[in-house]
Structures are given as structure tokens and as C-alpha cells.
Amino acid sequence: MDQVYGYVRVSTKEQNEARQIAAMREVGVAPGDIYMDKQSGADFERVQYRRMLRRLGPGDTLIVKSIDRLGRNYTEILEQWRIITKSKRAAIVILDMPLLDTRQNRDLTGQLIADIVLQLLSYVAQTEREFIRQRQAEGIVAARERGVHFGRDATPISENFPQTLAEWRAKKLGSRAAAERLGVSQTTFLKWAKAENLPKK
Structure with a gap:
């Protein structure tokens, strides 16, 4: 019996997938036939997508709300479309774009129109992703220029560090033991030790 599957994707765990799931229903x-990933659409190495693809067979149908939920990489969207429709011989339905419904318009003209629309929307999905990344990068640069600090604050150096460092240099103490004495990680201790060897400005 032909099966109908739904695929839902959000880019982060904080984003809400409710609208996509509601559209599937x-x-x-069926709820048990909806597969969902919470990760970037940059590629198709996604656990639930791969699981769904393995189940997809001839005559089955894959429902996706919009093309950018399928992915945001132009080349890979076209490749996955080919795999699903040609290799798997399944149908794809993009709910937000009725022209992208491979169950219908199977004549040459219909396929041509669908191919053009698919390539256009795939291109838009990728360029939008690149635009978002560019805006994020510009935002980080602007924030740094305003003095905004990114990352965790540096761990303050312990008062016992000079004595511990001297013992470590004299090989009376290992770096792990030195770090434990100061209550920091071994990496932090070695970073402090390396900084002590740098020329003072």
C-alpha cells in the first residue's frame, strides 16, 4: 500500500515546528509518519531525513511545507529531488507551491514548469541562507567594534599561581596536580604558564 510521509525541519531547537506539523495533519x-529534524538545512546529513528516505518507496508520497524546509543548498536540493522522484520513484508535494506536486502535471509541459520553479526556489533558498550568514557576520563585527565581548570571561589567576608555577617548572609538580591545586582545568593552567613566558608589553 502506498504510504504518505511528512518531513518537518527547523534550524534550531528553539524554533517552533507546530505550524509545519499542523500543515501535515x-x-x-499520520503523526507516526512525520519525520522531523532540528538542524541546519545546509546539507542532507540529517538523522530523521535519512530515516525517512530509507522508508520511502515506489508509489509513496513525501509532503513538505516549503522548499526551504527540505533544504537550503541549491545543488543538494536538486539532487535529493532527483533521488526521490527518479531513483525512489516516489512523489513530492510542496504545500506552499502547488506547481511542485509531482503527483500531477506529469506531461512534458507540466514537468518543464515544475523543473523551472524548483530550480528558482532552490536558488532563492540558498541565497537567503547566504544572506542570513552575511548579516550574522556583519552583526558580530559591528558588535565587536562597540566593545561587545563574545565567549566566556577569562578565569581570574589564582593568588597561589606564582608558587605553583615555580614548583611545576622545577618539576616538583605535574601540570594536572598543579591545576587541581589551583582549582582550574589542566588546559587553563598550561595557558597561564604559557602566558608567563610571553614578553611583557
Whole structure:
């Protein structure tokens, strides 16, 4: 019996997938047949997507709300579309774009229109992703220029560090034991020790 599967994707764990799931249920996709990933659409190395792809067979249908939920990499979207429709011989339905419904318009003209729309939307999905990354990078640069600090604050150096450092240099103490005495990680202790050897400005 032909199966209908739904695929849902959000980029982060904080984003809400409720609208996509509601759209799947409205078209009759059973809750147990909805696969969801919470990660970037940069590639298709996603656990649930791969699991869904393994189950997809000839005559089955994959429902996705919009093309950017499938992915945001132009080349890989086209490749996955080919795998699903040609290799798997399954159908794809993009709910937000009725032209991208491979169950219909199977004549040459319909396929041509669908291919053009697919390539256009895939291109838009990737360029939007690149635009978002560019804005994020510009935002970080602007924030740094305003003095905004990124990352964790540096661990303050312990008062016992000079004595512990001297013992470590004299090989009376290992770096792990020195770090434990100061209550910091071994990496932090070695970073402090390295900084002591740098020329003072």
C-alpha cells in the first residue's frame, strides 16, 4: 500500500515546528509518519531525513511545507529531488507551491514548469541562507567594534599561581596536580604558564 510521509525541519531547537506539523495533519499525514529534524538545512546529513528516505518507496508520497524546509543548498536540493522522484520513484508535494506536486502535471509541459520553479526556489533558498550568514557576520563585527565581548570571561589567576608555577617548572609538580591545586582545568593552567613566558608589553 502506498504510504504518505511528512518531513518537518527547523534550524534550531528553539524554533517552533507546530505550524509545519499542523500543515501535515491537515493533508492527512499520520503523526507516526512525520519525520522531523532540528538542524541546519545546509546539507542532507540529517538523522530523521535519512530515516525517512530509507522508508520511502515506489508509489509513496513525501509532503513538505516549503522548499526551504527540505533544504537550503541549491545543488543538494536538486539532487535529493532527483533521488526521490527518479531513483525512489516516489512523489513530492510542496504545500506552499502547488506547481511542485509531482503527483500531477506529469506531461512534458507540466514537468518543464515544475523543473523551472524548483530550480528558482532552490536558488532563492540558498541565497537567503547566504544572506542570513552575511548579516550574522556583519552583526558580530559591528558588535565587536562597540566593545561587545563574545565567549566566556577569562578565569581570574589564582593568588597561589606564582608558587605553583615555580614548583611545576622545577618539576616538583605535574601540570594536572598543579591545576587541581589551583582549582582550574589542566588546559587553563598550561595557558597561564604559557602566558608567563610571553614578553611583557
